[in-house]
Amino acid sequence: MTINEISRPVCVLGLGLIGGSLLRALKERNVPAYGFNRSPSATRAASAEGYDVSSDLEHTLHRAEADNALIVLATPMPAIGALLESLDTHAPSCGFTDVVSVKGEVYDLVRARGMHDRYVGGHPMAGTANSGWDASYPTLFERAVWVVTFDHALDTDEPVSDAWIKLWIDVVHMATAVGAEVIPARVHQHDAAVARVSHLPHILAEALAIVGDNGGALSLSLAAGSFRDGTRVAGSAPSLVRAMCETNHAALLDALDECLSLLHDARAHLAEPSPSLEELIDNGYRSRIRFEARSGLNAAQSVSPTKISNRPVFRLNPGAENWINQLIQAENLGARIEVF
Amino acid sequence: MTINEISRPVCVLGLGLIGGSLLRALKERNVPAYGFNRSPSATRAASAEGYDVSSDLEHTLHRAEADNALIVLATPMPAIGALLESLDTHAPSCGFTDVVSVKGEVYDLVRARGMHDRYVGGHPMAGTANSGWDASYPTLFERAVWVVTFDHALDTDEPVSDAWIKLWIDVVHMATAVGAEVIPARVHQHDAAVARVSHLPHILAEALAIVGDNGGALSLSLAAGSFRDGTRVAGSAPSLVRAMCETNHAALLDALDECLSLLHDARAHLAEPSPSLEELIDNGYRSRIRFEARSGLNAAQSVSPTKISNRPVFRLNPGAENWINQLIQAENLGARIEVF
Numbered sequence: 040m041t042i043n044e045i046s047r048p049v050c051v052l053g054l055g056l057i058g059g060s061l062l063r064a065l066k067e068r069n070v071p072a073y074g075f076n077r078s079p080s081a082t083r084a085a086s087a088e089g090y091d092v093s094s095d096l097e098h099t100l101h102r103a104e105a106d107n108a109l110i111v112l113a114t115p116m117p118a119i120g121a122l123l124e125s126l127d128t129h130a131p132s133c134g135f136t137d138v139v140s141v142k143g144e145v146y147d148l149v150r151a152r153g154m155h156d157r158y159v160g161g162h163p164m165a166g167t168a169n170s171g172w173d174a175s176y177p178t179l180f181e182r183a184v185w186v187v188t189f190d191h192a193l194d195t196d197e198p199v200s201d202a203w204i205k206l207w208i209d210v211v212h213m214a215t216a217v218g219a220e221v222i223p224a225r226v227h228q229h230d231a232a233v234a235r236v237s238h239l240p241h242i243l244a245e246a247l248a249i250v251g252d253n254g255g256a257l258s259l260s261l262a263a264g265s266f267r268d269g270t271r272v273a274g275s276a277p278s279l280v281r282a283m284c285e286t287n288h289a290a291l292l293d294a295l296d297e298c299l300s301l302l303h304d305a306r307a308h309l310a311e312p313s314p315s316l317e318e319l320i321d322n323g324y325r326s327r328i329r330f331e332a333r334s335g336l337n338a339a340q341s342v343s344p345t346k347i348s349n350r351p352v353f354r355l356n357p358g359a360e361n362w363i364n365q366l367i368q369a370e371n372l373g374a375r376i377e378v379f
Numbered sequence: 380m381t382i383n384e385i386s387r388p389v390c391v392l393g394l395g396l397i398g399g400s401l402l403r404a405l406k407e408r409n410v411p412a413y414g415f416n417r418s419p420s421a422t423r424a425a426s427a428e429g430y431d432v433s434s435d436l437e438h439t440l441h442r443a444e445a446d447n448a449l450i451v452l453a454t455p456m457p458a459i460g461a462l463l464e465s466l467d468t469h470a471p472s473c474g475f476t477d478v479v480s481v482k483g484e485v486y487d488l489v490r491a492r493g494m495h496d497r498y499v500g501g502h503p504m505a506g507t508a509n510s511g512w513d514a515s516y517p518t519l520f521e522r523a524v525w526v527v528t529f530d531h532a533l534d535t536d537e538p539v540s541d542a543w544i545k546l547w548i549d550v551v552h553m554a555t556a557v558g559a560e561v562i563p564a565r566v567h568q569h570d571a572a573v574a575r576v577s578h579l580p581h582i583l584a585e586a587l588a589i590v591g592d593n594g595g596a597l598s599l600s601l602a603a604g605s606f607r608d609g610t611r612v613a614g615s616a617p618s619l620v621r622a623m624c625e626t627n628h629a630a631l632l633d634a635l636d637e638c639l640s641l642l643h644d645a646r647a648h649l650a651e652p653s654p655s656l657e658e659l660i661d662n663g664y665r666s667r668i669r670f671e672a673r674s675g676l677n678a679a680q681s682v683s684p685t686k687i688s689n690r691p692v693f694r695l696n697p698g699a700e701n702w703i704n705q706l707i708q709a710e711n712l713g714a715r716i717e718v719f
Contacts, residue, residue, distance in 0.1 A: 224601075233601060242645060249662050258575045262577075265611075334599070374596075
């Protein structure tokens with residue numbers, strides 16, 4: 040085993056799109072991994088494909104406790120509280136992570152149960168259009184961002200335990216093993232950022248779709264590229280969009296208020312005798328250009344055959360002096376990290 | 380010449396993206412066509428490619444008057460007033476159309492000069508990301524919508540002249556000849572529709588780009604598909620976006636107010652003790668699905684190798700009894716028309 044490999048088996052609880060894809064991706068990379076799903080139909084399907092899965096939670100947790108597995112909570116938010124209780128009872132010494140798209144609320148549940156010394160939060164930012172084991176596939180995380188949190192290191196006055204550092208490293212290695220780029224962030228910084236760049240886009244897409252539709256058949260008939268792209272994510276399953284946005288309501292309110300303020304300014308300028316949208320449009324253009332530069336959207340013009348991320352890279356040694364400050368720096372820069 | 384061919388030469392004034400592409404497309408279909416551009420550099424480039432072009436407006440208009448050409452005003456909105464004066468002086472009997480993206484303001488200028496009996500408005504809804512002769516290409520209009528207006532037929536108490544009907548038919552034939560789908564609409568209905576489905580998407584994209592950017596490097600680093608698509612048109616040249624949106628300020632204000640009302644309702648529901656976005660998200664989803672059905676976005680699943688438009692088709696005989704009512708029906712349905 041090299042230093043870049045995860046040091047323990049992985050136990051995935053929940054085999055939907057994310058959990059299922061994780062189990063598939065780990066098996067492809069020969070990482071020992073097994074899974075649990077409440078519905079027997081998914082475990083039957085996964086078993087038939089040769090995966091090591093069960094629909095007996097207690098049994099699965101005892102097994103994880105016996106081989107000191109890294110447990111991944113891969114269920115939707117509403118199931119997390121009950122799962123934590125089960126972990127506390129049946130796998131009291133395992134380290135664990137999760138894949139929920141909002142991190143503050145999960146962290147609050149973890150802290151309320153005093154389980155924060157064995158928890159590292161995670162958020163793989165990968166597709167949500169389809170769901171369930173049947174929709175899962177092993178390359179889902181390739182080149183995706185996987186946010187890994189580190190609040191626990193700042194929330195205690197004492198140095199964090201070696202066990203927690205090892206857990207943190209294994210979560211990073213797991214994400215890296217399945218092809219993701221790891222970006223460190225604290226839970227509130229994460230939630231504020233995804234409110235801006237993931238949840239607000241959904242809100243605006245829904246509103247735009249409705250205003251276009253209210254214009255009747257002529258409007259829909261004249262709609263072209265700008266409307267198609269601007270409303271694309273309004274085609275996502277409403278239950279998934281609601282779960283994301285409503286769970287992150289506090290941060291989303293802030294982002295929405297900022298957006299409303301810009302739109303009201305624009306409205307006021309548009310209603311003047313000489314209507315001008317100069318401020319909104321010039322600033323919006325500059326912002327989009329910065330995003331394109333960051334995301335490497337122009338990499339299509341590169342001569343390299345492989346797509347490259349334009350994110351800066353931080354290499355760091357977890358547990359070494361100052362490593363938490365390095366994580367905060369990486370968070371500020373939106374940098375991806377590599378662990379050595 | 381068959382009945383489906385345009386009955387006169389075409390004179391294109393302005394050889395930017397739209398005018399240049401029109402001249403190229405007409406020549407490819409062997410429709411006699413020539414052009415004017417104020418800047419000699421564009422006419423030199425076009426001449427070198429074998430196009431019949433001039434940078435002498437007066438000369439070009441005298442030629443159009445001599446061969447009864449259909450004149451196409453293919454300049455930006457600010458140049459339209461002066462061009463109308465020139466037409467009045469040097470080509471006083473030619474019929475003309477335009478390609479400006481807002482129709483009410485052009486129609487007002489035309490009516491103010493008493494030129495409405497020889498005017499039919501047009502709006503080819505095709506790309507705006509690049510501009511100038513060098514960006515033009517002959518297939519720009521293939522499968523694009525080309526709106527053709529018909530207000531003059533409703534604004535007079537008397538029957539419209541045969542000359543105007545012939546002009547209207549030739550504008551439709553020209554658009555069809557270059558591969559576009561013709562949708563009839565009155566100027567205010569057009570302007571209201573494009574405010575909803577073309578100008579509002581730009582406003583929202585600009586605001587979203589700014590809110591994402593305000594989140595700093597972490598936000599831009601976490602931004603993925605929903606942000607990329609939701610801000611795409613914020614990358615368009617600010618001067619073009621401003622010209623579109625500011626010229627259509629009245630209709631855009633209405634669309635923006637409708638959007639703000641939806642967003643404020645959503646904000647209120649999000650701030651409740653049990654945050655719920657059910658109304659916005661369910662309605663937005665249904666609206667997007669209706670748009671997808673209309674635009675044939677799922678045609679990718681079709682076994683047909685050709686992309687098909689899902690717009691209804693109206694076949695009509697211009698000048699026949701009731702043809703204007705048929706146009707109004709087609710407008711209500713967002714139907715494309717074929718002329719026989």
